[in-house]
Amino acid sequence: MKNDLSCGVARDLMPLYAENLAGEESRAALERHIAQCPDCAEALAAMTAPEETPEIPLREVDYLKAVRRKTLRRVVLAVICTVLVLACAWAAGAYVIGAPADRTVRSMSFSVHTHPAEETIDLRVLTAEGQPAYWGWEVTRQGEVVDISARQGRPSPLHPRQEFFSTIDVAGVREVYLCGQLLWQDGVTLLPGAQSVYDCRTPYVGNASALGRLAQAMVRTGRLPDGFTMELQTAREPYGWTLVYDVPGDTAQLDRELEAAAPLLLALVENLGEFSWSRPGTDGETVVRTVTLEEADAAYGSSVKACAQSPAAFQQLCNWAAEL
Numbered sequence: 001m002k003n004d005l006s007c008g009v010a011r012d013l014m015p016l017y018a019e020n021l022a023g024e025e026s027r028a029a030l031e032r033h034i035a036q037c038p039d040c041a042e043a044l045a046a047m048t049a050p051e052e053t054p055e056i057p058l059r060e061v062d063y064l065k066a067v068r069r070k071t072l073r074r075v076v077l078a079v080i081c082t083v084l085v086l087a088c089a090w091a092a093g094a095y096v097i098g099a100p101a102d103r104t105v106r107s108m109s110f111s112v113h114t115h116p117a118e119e120t121i122d123l124r125v126l127t128a129e130g131q132p133a134y135w136g137w138e139v140t141r142q143g144e145v146v147d148i149s150a151r152q153g154r155p156s157p158l159h160p161r162q163e164f165f166s167t168i169d170v171a172g173v174r175e176v177y178l179c180g181q182l183l184w185q186d187g188v189t190l191l192p193g194a195q196s197v198y199d200c201r202t203p204y205v206g207n208a209s210a211l212g213r214l215a216q217a218m219v220r221t222g223r224l225p226d227g228f229t230m231e232l233q234t235a236r237e238p239y240g241w242t243l244v245y246d247v248p249g250d251t252a253q254l255d256r257e258l259e260a261a262a263p264l265l266l267a268l269v270e271n272l273g274e275f276s277w278s279r280p281g282t283d284g285e286t287v288v289r290t291v292t293l294e295e296a297d298a299a300y301g302s303s304v305k306a307c308a309q310s311p312a313a314f315q316q317l318c319n320w321a322a323e324l
Contacts, residue, residue, distance in 0.1 A: 004029055004032070004033075005029050005030065005032075005033040007033075007037060007039065007040055010030055010033045010034070010037070010040045011040065011043065013026055013029075013030045014030070014040075014043065014044050014047055015047070017030050017044065017048075018044070018047045018048045030044075093153070094153050094154045095153055095154050095156040095158065095159070096153075096156075096158060096159075097151075097153070098135065098136070098151035098152055098153030098159070099151065099152060099153065100149065100150075100151060100152075100179075101132075101134055101149070101150045101151060101152040101179040102179060102180045108125055108126075108131070108178070108179070109125070109126040109127070109128060109131070110123065110124060110125045110126060110178070110183075111123075111124045111126070112124075112183065112184065112189040114184075114187065114189065116187070119169065119170055119171040120167050120168060120169055120170060121167070121168050121170055121176070121184060121189075122165070122166075122167050122168075123148070123164075123165070123166050123167075123168060123178070123183075124163060124164070124165045125163060125164040125165075125178075126163055127161040127162060127163060128161075131161070132152040132153060132154065132155070133152065133153060133154065133155040133156070133159045133160060133161045133162075134150045134151070134152050134164060135150065135151055135152075135153075135159045136149075136150055136151040137149070137150045137164050137166070138150070139166055139168060141173070144172060144173055144174040144175065145173070145174070145175050145176075145177065146168055146170070146173050146175070146176045146177070147176075147177045148166070148168075148176070148177065148178045148179065148183075149179060149180075150164070150179060170184070174186055181195070182195065182311055185310065185311055185312035185315075186310070186312045187312075188312040188315050188316060189315070190311050190312065190315050191315065191318075193220075193221035193222075193223075194221070194311075194314060194315045194318045195311060195315075196217050196220070196221060197214070197217045197218055197221055197223065197264065197268070197314075197318075198268070198308075198311050198314045198315075199217075200213050200214040200217045200268065201214070201267075201268040201269070201270075201308055202214060202268070202269055202270070203269075203270040203271065204269075204270070204271060205232055205233075205234055205239040205240070205241055205269055205271055205272050206232065206234045206239075208230065208232060211230060211232070211241060211269065212230070214265070214268060214269070215228075215230070215243070218261060218264070218265070223257075223260070223261050223264060223318075223321075224243075224257070224258075224261045225245070225254055225257050225258070227245060227246075227247055228243040228244055228245050228277075229243075229244045229246075230242070230243060230244070231244060233274075237273060238273025238274050238292065238293065239271055239272055239273050239274070240272075240273065240274040240275070240276060240290075241265065241269065241272055241274070241275055241276070242275075242276040242277060242278060242288075243258070243276075243277045243278075244277070244278050245277065245278065245279040245280075246280065247280075251279060251281075251282075251287075254277075254279060255289060256324070258277045258289070259289075259291065259324060260321045260322070260324040261275075261321070262275045262291035262296060263291070263296040263299065263300055263304045263317060263320075263321055264314075264317060264318065264321055266291070266293050266296050266304050266305070267296075267304040267305055267307045267308045267314065267317060268308055268314075270305070270308070272293070273292065273293050274290055274291070274292050274293070275290070275291050276288055276289065276290040276291075277289055293305070300317065300320060304317060
């Protein structure tokens with residue numbers, strides 16, 4: 001059969017032939033051509049021949065494996081060393097160095113006994129399971145302020161849990177701080193629960209979120225029964241705040257607790273004039289009780305608003321309300 005392709009055309013068809021992309025007619029023509037043209041046959045054979053993977057000498061393979069193992073050991077060792085360094089640093093900080101016991105008095109167990117005649121107070125800090133260990137106690141005085149500081153960390157043989165006791169001279173002293181938290185002011189020992197409530201004081205009845213925070217602080221410290229919704233009266237004076245209780249219960253106990261809470265809330269909300277609460281009555285009707293600012297002042301014998309001027313004054317109001 002006549003060789004109907006030139007070598008140039010045959011060379012152009014070879015890539016398509018090698019990739020199996022040439023049509024049947026082109027393949028047949030190319031195959032006829034290479035059957036009669038040794039040069040083109042050799043070129044096509046070279047194009048379609050499988051590539052040979054160079055063999056790596058066994059010595060080089062062993063060397064590469066050794067390098068990989070050595071690199072892996074170094075990485076693992078570096079990770080282990082890093083973890084050990086971090087663990088040692090954490091242990092040193094937690095068990096040896098500790099951290100400043102700043103404003104942790106609310107989680108401390110302590111007792112304060114005042115001796116007015118001697119103008120001293122006895123402070124005892126107690127430790128129990130689940131509490132940190134405290135060490136490095138220092139009592140410093142600057143003017144009318146005494147500051148008691150310490151470090152805290154995890155208990156260890158180096159720093160075990162142990163009590164701290166100190167008699168503090170408070171002659172000419174107005175305030176005593178324990179680890180950054182006000183502990184004693186003007187002869188009054190301040191309890192953590194009262195302080196957490198005092199910190200939530202607000203100037204406006206209309207600030208519902210602020211009133212909510214104050215109410216929840218009262219609930220957490222056991223000064224206010226939970227399970228209420230709030231209603232505010234800000235259209236005219238006296239401005240009012242009402243807690244609505246929907247679940248029937250021991251109404252006498254509820255009334256007693258809310259009567260004791262009323263002076264505290266009237267003191268801490270600056271423009272609050274009336275505090276009320278409502279509850280279901282025994283006959284199915286809603287009972288509403290109200291304590292006005294004037295009634296709270298008369299019962300306390302002084303202005304309850306003035307008790308919001310200092311933590312000590314508010315603590316005294318709390319002490320009085322607890323006896324109601």
